[in-house]
Amino acid sequence: MFPKIFISACLLGRPVRYDGKGKRLDHPAIARWQAEGRLVGFCPEQAGGMPTPRPSAEIENGLAGADVIAGRARVIEITGGDVTSQFLEGGRKAIEFARAQGCAYALLIDGSPSCGSGFIYDGSFAGRRHVGNGVTAALMREAGIAVYSDREIEALAACVDMHTAT
Numbered sequence: 001m002f003p004k005i006f007i008s009a010c011l012l013g014r015p016v017r018y019d020g021k022g023k024r025l026d027h028p029a030i031a032r033w034q035a036e037g038r039l040v041g042f043c044p045e046q047a048g049g050m051p052t053p054r055p056s057a058e059i060e061n062g063l064a065g066a067d068v069i070a071g072r073a074r075v076i077e078i079t080g081g082d083v084t085s086q087f088l089e090g091g092r093k094a095i096e097f098a099r100a101q102g103c104a105y106a107l108l109i110d111g112s113p114s115c116g117s118g119f120i121y122d123g124s125f126a127g128r129r130h131v132g133n134g135v136t137a138a139l140m141r142e143a144g145i146a147v148y149s150d151r152e153i154e155a156l157a158a159c160v161d162m163h164t165a166t
């Protein structure tokens with residue numbers, strides 16, 4: 001089998017982050033998967049219609065992606081704008097894209113209110129982290145896509161190797 005991997009576009013170095021930069025992940029597995037044509041990059045926030053650069057955003061009140069999906073929390077920019085609908089739209093488009101590409105796995109950068117899967121920030125814009133998913137990561141997990149953070153790339157590599165061998 002040949003599983004494809006959805007990857008946060010910023011991890012490929014694409015300049016899609018709120019600050020107009022990328023955040024390339026240099027790892028031998030990335031180079032190998034790129035050579036094998038397994039990686040498909042996507043930025044949910046851009047897909048949701050947000051410009052680059054853009055104000056940083058966090059999920060309010062120490063809540064997480066599942067709360068945003070359920071309508072219990074908003075995603076708020078540091079400048080006060082409510083970007084909840086853009087984050088939800090971007091997440092839905094990410095799922096559609098991942099399904100269309102046949103992605104069984106996702107490698108998402110941690111800490112983002114979209115792509116975070118191990119931790120996110122608490123909405124205070126004070127650099128305080130808590131355990132939780134961003135909006136896209138939560139939607140992907142609901143959709144049955146196996147989500148790994150950039151810090152878990154070794155575990156993802158082991159899983160992909162096993163999947164490929166079967």
Ligand code: SF4
Nearest residue numbers: 008009010017043115
């Ligand atoms: S939404 Fe995801 S892919 Fe886009 S810049 Fe943020 S962390 Fe990177």
